[in-house]
Amino acid sequence: MNESTKRPLPESPLSNFPPQAGERANESLRDVQVNRHIRSFVRRQGRLSVAQHRAVDTLLPRFGIAYVAQPLDLTAAFARTAPKILEIGFGMGDSTATIALDNPTNDYLCLEVHTPGVGNLLKLIDAQGIANIRIIQHDAVEVLRDMLADGSLDGVHIFFPDPWHKARHNKRRLIQTPFIAALVQKIKVGGYIHVATDWQNYAEQVLQVLSDEPLLQNTVADYAPRPDYRPLTKFEKRGLNLGHGVWDLVFTRV
Numbered sequence: 346m347n348e349s350t351k352r353p354l355p356e357s358p359l360s361n362f363p364p365q366a367g368e369r370a371n372e373s374l375r376d377v378q379v380n381r382h383i384r385s386f387v388r389r390q391g392r393l394s395v396a397q398h399r400a401v402d403t404l405l406p407r408f409g410i411a412y413v414a415q416p417l418d419l420t421a422a423f424a425r426t427a428p429k430i431l432e433i434g435f436g437m438g439d440s441t442a443t444i445a446l447d448n449p450t451n452d453y454l455c456l457e458v459h460t461p462g463v464g465n466l467l468k469l470i471d472a473q474g475i476a477n478i479r480i481i482q483h484d485a486v487e488v489l490r491d492m493l494a495d496g497s498l499d500g501v502h503i504f505f506p507d508p509w510h511k512a513r514h515n516k517r518r519l520i521q522t523p524f525i526a527a528l529v530q531k532i533k534v535g536g537y538i539h540v541a542t543d544w545q546n547y548a549e550q551v552l553q554v555l556s557d558e559p560l561l562q563n564t565v566a567d568y569a570p571r572p573d574y575r576p577l578t579k580f581e582k583r584g585l586n587l588g589h590g591v592w593d594l595v596f597t598r599v
C-alpha cells in the first residue's frame with residue numbers, strides 16, 4: 346500500500362499485508378484490552394514525509410473529524426445535503442481523491458488509521474481543491490459502532506482491504522459476517538456496498554459473506570465488472586499486466 350516502504354513486490358501487488366515484524370510495536374497491551382474486537386490492521390510507524398506531516402498539522406483540523414463515541418451529524422459535517430459515501434481504508438488516498446473530484450455531487454467520509462496515508466490524502470485535497478472529503482483517522486469498526494446512524498449512508502467503498510492471507514491471520518480480515526451485519530444497518534435501502542480485492546481467496550470469502558447477508562442483494566450473478574467510478578491503481582495495472590486477478594463485488598441494500 347505504502348510505496349515509501351520499498352519492500353520487494355509481493356506476489357500480488359496490493360497484498361503486502363500483514364506488515365512485517367517490528368511494525369506491531371505500537372499495538373500496546375492496553376489497546377488490545379480496551380478494544381476487545383480483533384483489529385483488521387496493525388498500527389505501523391511508516392515513514393511520514395515532511396509534506397505529509399505538515400498536511401496533518403495544518404489540514405486535518407479543517408478536513409478531519411475527531412473520533413468521539415457519539416453520533417455524527419453527516420449533513421453538518423459536510424455543510425450540505427448530498428449523498429454520503431463511506432470509504433474504509435483509503436490507503437494513500439489516490440483513488441479516493443480521483444473519485445471525489447469526478448463526483449462533486451457526492452460527499453465522501455473516508456476512514457484510515459495510517460498517518461502517512463492521511464497526510465497524503467490531505468495533500469491531494471489541498472492541491473486539487475477537493476471540497477467533498479472528510480477524514481476520520483480511526484478504526485472503522487468503532488466509527489461504525491459509535492458515530493454513524495442507521496440508514497445514513499448511500500454507499501460504502503472498501504477497496505483492497507488487507508487480505509491477511511495466512512490462514513492463522515484470516516480472523517483479522519475486515520469483511521466477516523458480524524461486521525457486514527453491522528455495516529448494512531448504516532446503509533439506506535437502495536444504497537450499495539462495493540468491495541474490490543486482488544486476493545482470490547478473500548474474494549470468495551467476501552462473496553460468501555455478502556451473499557449470506559439477508560439485507561444485501563448481489564447486482565450480478567457473482568463478481569461485477571469494475572464500475573467506471575473506481576479508477577485502476579498503478580499497483581492494479583501492474584498486477585493485471587502480470588496476469589493477477591482483481592474481483593469487484595457490488596451489492597445493493599434491500
Ligand SMILES: C[S@@+](CC[C@H](N)C(=O)[O-])C[C@H]1O[C@@H](n2cnc3c(N)ncnc32)[C@H](O)[C@@H]1O
Nearest residue numbers: 346385386434435436457458484485504505507
Ligand atoms: C491494503 S490497504 C488498501 C488501501 C487502498 N484502499 C488501496 O486500494 O490502495 C488497506 C488499508 O486499510 C486500512 N485499514 C485496515 N483496517 C482498517 C480499519 N478497521 N479502519 C480503518 N482503516 C483500516 C489499512 O491501514 C490500510 O491502509
